[in-house]
Amino acid sequence: MRKIISTLSSALLLFVATLSFTGVAKSAEFFTIGTGGPTGVYFQTGNAICKMLHKYATSSEHGRSKAATDKAYRCTAPSTGGSNYNIGQIKEGEFQFGVAQSDWQFHAYNGSSKWEGKQFSNLRAVFSVHNEPFQIWARKKAKIKDFKGLKGKVVNIGNPGSGQRGTMEELMKAMGVDNSFFKSTTELTSSEQVKALCDGKIDAFGYSVGFPNGAMEQAATCGAKASPINLTGAEVQGLIDGADYYAKAVIPAGTYSNQKKDATTFGVKATVVTSADVSEELVYLVTKAVFENFDDFRKQHPAFGPLEKKNMIADGLSAPLHPGAIKYYKEAGLM
Numbered sequence: 001m002r003k004i005i006s007t008l009s010s011a012l013l014l015f016v017a018t019l020s021f022t023g024v025a026k027s028a029e030f031f032t033i034g035t036g037g038p039t040g041v042y043f044q045t046g047n048a049i050c051k052m053l054h055k056y057a058t059s060s061e062h063g064r065s066k067a068a069t070d071k072a073y074r075c076t077a078p079s080t081g082g083s084n085y086n087i088g089q090i091k092e093g094e095f096q097f098g099v100a101q102s103d104w105q106f107h108a109y110n111g112s113s114k115w116e117g118k119q120f121s122n123l124r125a126v127f128s129v130h131n132e133p134f135q136i137w138a139r140k141k142a143k144i145k146d147f148k149g150l151k152g153k154v155v156n157i158g159n160p161g162s163g164q165r166g167t168m169e170e171l172m173k174a175m176g177v178d179n180s181f182f183k184s185t186t187e188l189t190s191s192e193q194v195k196a197l198c199d200g201k202i203d204a205f206g207y208s209v210g211f212p213n214g215a216m217e218q219a220a221t222c223g224a225k226a227s228p229i230n231l232t233g234a235e236v237q238g239l240i241d242g243a244d245y246y247a248k249a250v251i252p253a254g255t256y257s258n259q260k261k262d263a264t265t266f267g268v269k270a271t272v273v274t275s276a277d278v279s280e281e282l283v284y285l286v287t288k289a290v291f292e293n294f295d296d297f298r299k300q301h302p303a304f305g306p307l308e309k310k311n312m313i314a315d316g317l318s319a320p321l322h323p324g325a326i327k328y329y330k331e332a333g334l335m
Helices: 041-058 083-091 102-110 163-175 190-198 214-221 234-241 280-291 294-298 323-331
Strands: 014-018 027-034 071-076 097-101 123-138 154-156 184-186 204-208 247-251 263-275
Touching (some): 041 071, 041 097, 041 263, 041 280, 097 123, 097 163, 102 263, 123 214, 123 247, 123 323, 190 204, 234 263, 280 294, 280 323
Parallel strands (some): 027 071, 154 204
Antiparallel strands (some): 014 071
8 A cells, every 4th residue: 555645735644543452553554544624624624533443552441353454554545636536546546534424425336426537446435424514505695495506606616526516516417507507606625615615706606515614604604694595496405305325304493693593404424445455454554543433523523523433334334344344343243
């Protein structure tokens, strides 16, 4: 496995997971978990996994009999362009793991949508994480109540390679519109779009993200006084009915400041994926580290609070499970 030295983000967190408990590790391997923008839940997810691996590796509860290896794994979880970028980097062997929307896991594995002609048949699932409603946030003065209200507005459709961009384009296709429907579009990253909304440079943006989210709270409380709009109707229902990876989602009133009503939309699952080429040992250790520190993992972000182990090994996973993950799930009695 090649060593990865990532300079993708100054916010990069590095955890040294030394998985030899009888002395100095004989060798070290670097591995990378692709995440998303530094203000999003994907970034928190990747770094939470690294933290759990570090905790597992250094815990006195795990002697050599349980974690026998002569390797030290160095886990990095940099900020990246998001779902499709992460999957692409895994395919190229640059990343070993990545966080990706369940719809893009499906498309990459099956060679559909943006992955037509580029099928990644070696893509493997590890587990799913939180629910991710697709949200369109609009500033109050733009008076946008639903998708039709976006006509003639300045809208951020997301950066190329991100899951939010892909899902926005799927929604636009279902609605029968293209970029000309808007006054203009931008391709800002998830970490750039809130500032642009607050500064009045855009009227709205689309984003797939778990809730609550700090950046969305910023959008709700800055000068934009933004809130999520409803995404409903026959077109959205058609998206839900046509794909197992989509489901109705509701952001309850009061989730964010000034949000007086429920926002009804559709959503996906955030999932952790890898490649069939990644070793069984590494995937097993990463999976075990998360599931055996499960209570701590769920505390790493509010979106993780509702997680249940039995659902994480089934929901939103369309690619086959990696043998390393299966090994742990069987060992733990989850399969």
